[in-house]
Each structure stands twice: as C-alpha cells, then as structure tokens.
Amino acid sequence: MIEIKDLHKSYKMGSNSLHVLKGINFKVEEGELVAIMGSSGSGKSTLLNILGMLDGADSGEYTLDGVPIKNLSETKAAQYRNKFLGFIFQSFNLINYKSALENVALPLYYQKVPRKERQEKAMKYLERVGLKPWADHLPSELSGGQKQRVAIARAMAAEPKVLLADEPTGALDSTTSYEVMDLIQKINDDGNTILVVTHEEDIAHMCKRIVHLKDGVIVEDKKVEQVRAEQYV
C-alpha cells in the first residue's frame, strides 16, 4: 500500500540546514495498523507530512497504492489527498460553525458528491462511530472524545486507502483515549490501513506494528501482540 525508499528531507534554518529524515525505507501492507513512535524532533511528524502529501521529500521514492507521488501541483495533491488519505488530528480540527454531520460531509463535498447523497453517507459514518443522535450538534457542544470520533468519521467518509492519525489521543484523557483507540482498532478490523503517530507507549501497543524513529532514521521496526482497547473501556 505504502512504499518508501531512501527518503531524505532537510529544512533550511537560516544559513544552516537541518537534516530531519536521513534515508527512510519503509513499507506498509494493506490492512496494517502501524504506530510510528519517537521523541520530539525524531522526524515522525515530518514523515507523516510527507506521507500525507502535505510536504515534499528532497529525494527518495514514495509510492501510494501503486501511484508514484512526485512533483505534484497543488491541485493534483489536493485530489490525491482527497482520494487516498484520511486525516485525524490531535486537536480534531473540526470546523466550528458546521454541525457534526456537515463536518463529516466536507470531504465528500470536495469530491463533488451531490448534497443529498453526501448527507446520507455522512450519516452512515456518524452512525458507525456511534454519534448519530449528535448529528446536528456543533463541535462546541460535543466532548473531546466525541469530537475525535466525528473527526474519524470525517476521515473515513471519503473512503480513503490510508488513514493518517497524528497523535489522535494527545488531547484526550486515558479513558477517552482508549475509546478512540477501540474505534480505530475496529476500523482496522474491517480492513482499513491506518498509520498512527504517537509517543505514548500504551497507545502504540494497541497497534499491530511499531516503528521507532530516532534522529531521522528507523531504529526499530517490530510486529507486536495487539492489546485490545475494548477491555479498558
């Protein structure tokens, strides 16, 4: 599903440049649930940005579902993001004047799905994250866990190939964190490929595979026994 070969990325900081990613080789199969771990500055967010086509790599190859991702125009990148990727953010990033339903429907809007169909689909995904009764609520009327579930529904609405979650539990207490992880696990059980960036050990162990990043290189890549979040809920 995802294949990365010898990925390099550096940032210019005034006169000197900061080498953030120093040759990453990495492969994700369909249906995997991968945790990317590392301390801050290890390059995990940069890697996620490149995977999410929000940033370009300096050198190296990136293939997503057989499509080489290289030299994309803004418009093309927007199309690919819409088609291939679903984002889940630490701070949810819901649009605060849109109801839960409208938030979920937004990626479909950018896919030019007709309004009625959009609403129906969005409702289906809200139901899946257990928030159908809250469909008409604004984000400000929802709890943190509910917001993240709306965000997950939104990420899934466009039926992307890969879900990218950047510290999805970073802003949540542990109980809600486990609820969200339970949801992510269930989505993964349905065959979706998910990448989770986290620095929390227990969250990482709820995935099936952990990739450790340190100073721009992968220092460890291991399959783990998945801890089901269900038992903590």
Add this chain to the structure above:
Amino acid sequence: MFDRDVWQEIFNTLKTNKLRTFLTGFSVGWAIFILVMLLASVNGMQNGFTGQFNDDATNSIFVRPGTTSKAYGGFEAGRRIQLKNDDLEYIKQSFPEDVEYISARYYANTTARYKSETGSYSVQGTHPDHQAIEKTLVVAGRYINEADIINKAKVAVIGRKVAEDLFKDEDPLGKFVEFNGLPFRVIGIFTDDGDDNAERRIYAPVSTYQRIYGNTNNINMIALTYNPTYDLATSLEFSSRLEDLMKRRHKIDPDDQSGLYIFNYAEAFDNINSFTSVLKAIGIGVGFLILIAGIVGIGNIMVFTIKERTKEIGVRKALGARPSQIVNLVLLESVFITSISGFVGLLFAWMILAAIGPTIQTPAFSDPSVSLSVVVTATIILIIAGVLAGLLPAMKAANVKPIVALSDK
C-alpha cells in the same frame, strides 16, 4: 457559485464579525454614495445651465453693431456702426442655404396705458421669424405676421405680466392699449420659460416702430438661426463667414474686435458642455479615489479573516480542497460584502435624490439625478472592486500550507 455550502461559510464569517463587516462595508457604501451624489450634482449643474439657454434656440446667432477701434478703408477709428434693413436683406440673400430664420430687433421703451392702469415696458420691434428664434410661446391670439410688417400695423404681442398688470381680469385680445399715446391693438399674449422679466416685454412689427421713430431704416440687432443640421464646426465656420461679410460691407478692419459683435450660441454651449464634462471627470475621479480607500479597507479585512482562518483553510486543503476552491470562497465573500454595502450606498443616494432632487430648481442647479447607466456602471465597478479587494487575500489563502494546520501541537 450558488452552492449552499459556500454561502453558509460566507454568512458565518460575516455573522461572527458583525461590527467589523459593518465598518468595512460602510466605507464602500459611503464611497459609492459620494460617487453617485457627485455625479448627480454635476448632472444637476448641467441641467441648470441647459435650462438657462433653452429659452433661446440653441442654433441662434446674434449680430450687434459696435464702434470701430481701428482705422480702416479711409475711415477713422471710433466710428459707430449702424445696421439697417438692407443688412437683413443682404444676409438673407447672401446665405440662402445657411439661414433658417432671421429677424431684426428694434429696441424702444414705452409707457403703456389701458384705462386707468399704466406701466413702463421695453418694446422690441421684430419680424415674424423672431418667434422661432426666441422660442416665444404665444398662449392666446397670434404673433406678428408678414401682413403686419407690410401694413406697418399698430399691433402688439404682450407678455403675460404686461397683460396681468394692465388688464387685470379682462381679456386683452382685441383691446386697444396706448403706447406713448398711440393706440395699439393687442393681437397676442406670450409666456416665456426663461424668467419673469421676459414676460414684461412687448413685441411689435419692426416696420411700425421704425416709422413712429422718424421714418428710419435703422435696426439695433439682427437675430438669426442657422440650418439646424449644422454641427459645431459648420456653425462656427458659418458665423465666421457671416462676420467676414458684414465687416467688409461696413468697412471694418477684419481684425477689429469691437466694430461688430457676432455671438454664436453654439460656441457658448460648447464651452458649457466642456465645462460640465470636466466637472464630471473630476466627480468621477474623486469618487474613484474614495472608492479605492474602501477597496483597501475590504482587502484589509479579508487579510485578517484569512489569518484567523488559516487553520481552517489548512484543514480544508488536507481534506482535498483545491486552491481554486479556496480562491473562489474568498473572492465570493469579498464581492458579496462590496456589492451589498455598495448597493446600500447606492440606494441611499438614490432615495435622497428622489426625495429632494425635484425640489431643487435654482438657475444654476436643477433636478440632480442619476441615470440608469450610472447605476449599472456603479454596479459593475462594485463587482470589479470586490474582486480586486479579495484577490490578494485569496491568493494568500490559497497558498496556506496544510502543514500549518497539522503542526499545532
């Protein structure tokens, strides 16, 4: 463009920033208000000026004699020029193609009496053509005709004020009124749009008055209108031909400015037209400058709005919004604010003009109003202004990196 989601977003931003939206909108509305008022004022001035001149035919030329200031053809300077009946005939025969109407004017004053009422009035001895040249409106009876001239009939066409003064409630038509002791029959009453003073005037056949004042052939002035199909250039060319001919006839130096005065209305009219068009240009210029201030205001607020929404725009881009969709959103919002506030300004200006415009009727300023074309132009300007105001901020928004939205730890 008529997408519900887009409008929902626009209304939301406007709703959350009511005061800010109002203040910026106000600057554009105010600018349009001033622009329209300026144009309407120029229009009013133009109406006023045109009204002043409409009294006379706009294709008229007046020939008045003067006193020579240069020696010429054996004559010394300081010679008084006198126009005579022959001059009129001469012009008529020399320019059969150019002259439409022509009439002499013989000026006199008279004390008029009817029964116990007396009054002092100015009399103009004229030909029948004078009615068309002066656009005299005869409301009762008739004007002087050819037979009156030939018969040197003692008839008079009196102004409405004269009729009011002398005859009170009586019908003056057919009555005899004494001018300096001589009985004249009233054959007509006229009105004049120009002013009340014109209605205190009396017209009589020029031949009659020439005989009363010592069998003279003298006339004070020649008034004529030229072929109405002439444009400005042709009319100026005609009046200079006329001037040359009359100067030669009266042996006046061609360069002598004071021997003979030829006044061409077209020239004066042209001056006024260029004057008002300069005013109009200034009005438009000032209006535009004010509008630019308004546009900058809108642009400013859009920059702020986008700064505030950077994160949201980043999220949208992460969700697959194309740059063009972001640009559209911002531009539409900007055009929306500009248009709505501009229309409010336009509406206000229009209402004020509709309410007080018709009541303003001074000689130099009357009925200020704007035409449909001004309204349409203003609308187009507004939409362009909205696009201009939104363009830079929109590009800025489109260039927002989605990373910004992600890296908000």
